[in-house]
Amino acid sequence: MQITLIAIGKTDSSELSKLIAIYEKRLKHYIKFQFLIIPDIKNSKNLSEAVQKEKEGELILSHIQTADVLITLDEKGKQFTSIDFSQFLQKKMNSGIKNLVLVIGGPYGFSDAIYKRSNEKISLSKMTFSHQMVRLFLIEQLYRGFTILRNEPYHHQ
Template identity: 75%
Template sequence: MQITLLTIGKTDNTQLNKLIEDYKKRLVHYIKFEFEIIPDIKNSKNLSEALQKQKEGEQILAKVSKSDRLILLDENGKQFDSITFSNYLQKHMNSGLKNLIFVIGGPYGFSDALYQRSDGKLSLSKMTFSHQMVRLFFIEQLYRGFTILRNEPYHHR
């Protein structure tokens, strides 16, 4: 199985990028992982929120095939503790799924078309985080989930 994280817009913070790169390298030991950044919509300041969400949604959906499982990182999604999340990952790996895609949307969230196509929603917290921070938190939780599955000590350091 491959896990893909799709995000809108790049991260300008070099310290965050270094941490994200560190966890991406760690994940290679457990699973095929792809982190893909979809460029920001050009001239988005001239677009309504709805139109910007629609255009971002179209770009995201262009990256998704029918057989992919699509999970939106959404504030109204299901919340897991780290152990339950690791079990969630294991369940997907056991299902024979080829690609599990998680999506971090743009500043206004997701389009209706993305919600309709999605196979679920996941929330990291009831708190609000910047989209750049969510990237790091999510990739770290993926790594933590795989260390839990392998019974490695990272989870309890």
């Protein structure tokens, strides 16, 4: 299985970028991983929220294949403990999925088209985080999940 993480817009903080790169490198020891950053929509300040979500949705969908399993990060999604998330990943791997795609939306969330295509919604927290911080948190949780599955000492219970 491959995991693809799709996010809208580049990370502005060099510190966050460095941390993301560290966990991305660690994660690649466990699974094939791709981090795809879709550029911000040009002139988005002149667009309504609905139009911006629609345009972002079109860009996201252009990177999704028919067989991909699409999971959106959404505040109304299912929440996991780290151990539960590792078991979630194991079930996905056992099911024969070729590409598990996790998507972090733009500042206004997702278009209806993305929600219709989405197979599941997950949430990292009931709190709201910046889209840039979510990237780091998610990649770290993916790494943590694989260390849990391998009984490695990274996670402490």
